[in-house]
Amino acid sequence: MADPAPQTDQSDSQTAKRRIRKRTGTTRERTGCVTCRRRRLNFECIREEPRPAVVGKSTNGDASANPSAADTNTTLLATSSSTVLTVPSSNWTAPVLSLDPIASWPGTAGEGSGPASRRLLLRYYLQTLSTLLTSTLENNCFASVFLPMATESPMLLNAIIAHSSSHLSLRDKSYEVLALQSRSNALSSLAASLASTERDPELDLSCCLVLCSMESILGDTSKWYNHLVGASQIIRATSGTMYNDEELSAEQLGSFFNTFEGQWLKRNFAYHDVLHTVTMNTRPLISGYYWQSEDESVADSYFGLASRIIYLISEISVLNADMAEAAALFATEASKSPSPSSSTTATSPTVFGDDEAKIFEDPEIQHVPRKDIPQPETNGRSQTRSDFSSRAQQLENELQEWTPPECQDIHLKAMAETYRSAALIHLYRVLRRHLPDLTPALDRKLATPVKSIVEAVEKMPVRCLPETTLLFPLFMAGGETNNADQIRIIRQRMLDIVNYRHFHNVEVALTVLDELWRLRAGNTTPGNGQKRVDWIDVLARRRWRLALT
Template identity: 30%
Template sequence: MSYYIKVLSELLTVSREDNSFTSAMESPALYEALLAYASGHLSSLDSSYSVVALRARSKSLNHLSKALDTSSWDSLHPESTVAVSLILLTSEVCLGSHKGWYSHLIGAKHLILSTQSTVQLRTEPSGGLRDFTSFKSTPGGRWILRNFAYHDVISSVTLGRGPLLNGRYLEGITDVVDTYLGVASGILVMISDISSLDIHPKGEDDVVEFNHRCLEIEDTLRSWTYSTVSLEPLSAIAGAYQASALLYLYRQKRQFAENIKGYFGLLPASTLSMDDLDYKIHLAVRNILHHISKVPVDHISESCLLFPLFLAGGDASSVSQIKIVRQRLQSMLKKRQFRNIHRALDILETLWAMKSDDTKQEGDKSPDWTTLLEDQDEPLLLT
């Protein structure tokens, strides 16, 4: 129940500090969403709660539908309604609805954008840039943006496409200790940039531009730091996400290099150096696991470690590294019983078995978790 308690605590704290954020007691939709999440989690631990969980989910969806009614929805105070979508998203993930969660994410995106457009039309007839001022102006709104970005940006990695909203809107609102990533929220901006890279070039100019952009992102990532004072384990989580973003960047570069083989002429050496990329990936995996080792097992903060653990497991190069990832995921699953942890571990177990298969022929392409996800045709959210 740690996640539920964390979310509820954050909502209540924000509602006290920010009058524009409707508290759960004042919003039936938000209240029912929290009950749906809690009862759904209980049903995963005790099947006798299944009927109660289904009834709570039905009520929460009904209240969300009413909250979205154009005749009653107050678009000037959208935080609680977007929060409902995000809580229901998390509930779907934890209960194993691997397609349902994305619908709530898309809904949250449209709520954020529609409100932004409404405010701009009222205050700026010319439209202006989408800077999400209406959300950034309140503590609750800033928390919603970080919450949305966490799910949107992390999902872009496993979906293999850019996020629904470019993560640049996070700039200026990550210098806090957040309930999801502690002091690491700023890393989401760079992961968003990596997901937005085009790994299917159409000419040599695209290749040069890709290589230049990768160097920029890598330099930014390596020099990134947080200004908020933080001790372990939050600083360790920040290090794990920083190393994970670098690993993701190198994976994108590796796939890019595979895609352009035989199609273009002389290219920058750093684009095609597979040995160099493999070595950087190896170092990134080692760094991820090093930072994760500093996060105590069963500590509440480890709830956000699924993403770095999965990435590290996908490119683990030794039995000892695989053992570390497996044991940590098994421990997290035993405590939380979240279905996305179970599915992530299953995918890694399949991948590890394929990599150790002695029947592989020389020259066969090494298996990868991206291929396994494509074959399953169900999105995986690592939050």
């Protein structure tokens, strides 16, 4: 029994010795490789400089197809040591549409009751059509603006139902009778509202814009313009500028349509108004940047991030109209006083000489004013050739220097870039029309934006949301290219939009381009000899008003 005691004393002494054992001093090493330090290696680490932490940004969702894209689209954060921090990257991907099958909408072709059909058509608009129309889900005003307003207005509700049934009729012919009935109800409601003394301008404007969109998607080539003109008259009547053709600014309309809904209505109208000036070769129904917003980084349902570009397109159309009016006035005055001296000295205000042609060809040379040539007065001010030149140069510089606002959706940014390129095409076409001496130089300039549009569209995935408004840049690029590969890409993308979204104005635009490409391949234009055919000639022959919205 005496043995355990000595063992306990021995154990306590060993424990005490372990506790009082001193450790040698160490110095904390903050440099070098952390792996080498932990393994206590005696040789010098040959690693490179300490690596920073990597925080990934959203890419186009195809990082596996393009590994270098992930490296170039990253933000590097410096760290206090050589340790590499693992930071999860963004998993954001662009939404892709999935269209509901027709079978999921039973009874809307006339089998159910009237109220049931209206409810189903309204649900189709909310779940399907409004998504097909918008370029962004975060600001889908087709649903967030029109539907709440429709709860206050049977007229607007009838217009939305007509729009919904009309689109369904494009997918299934059995809905055509229902679509005709719905459109008749919508037009009757609008006529009654316009004839009433108790009118709400925002509701009337909303109805006109819904019907304008409906007619253009149906592939109509005239009725959509009537609704657009009606919308412009509602805006002018509300703002007190019915008989005034001057520009409207955001300040002038500050007390009108200043609600969230009203701001969207102005942007909606501006989009249709500006693009119609391109195909109809005219000035806007309402000029000015009246839809300007304080925060242009918020994507619009129609033109996304390209609000400023839409305004510049309208300014190009105004320049086009001013040059045409100056040329017509000059021709009229020249015909009234035909004299040998005037015929040899007079010069058209829209025809540049050789020296000015060289100026346009060389971007490094500034435009030289030509004050020696008197010009006729247009719109109360003297339009000189130097004025046209400086305006065109200013528009070109602003378009070339413009960059889209920061946005997570890279496809929205790509769409804005295509609109910028399309605006440049519009500008060069206007100059080529009025300044034929500059055709070779302008044709060389046109090749760059055409190529940019084709490359951007080719990279955008099929059925992405911004695809809904690609018709304008696709059409502008298609009208200026003779390259077989570019024509194939443009044609295929337009067919994809027609077959999936069932927007028949895209089909009408493709019909115009197909005829244009065929005539150019034959190198002849009926009635014009060997003149280079343009899509303006095709539209004039068919007497079409083409909607590119």
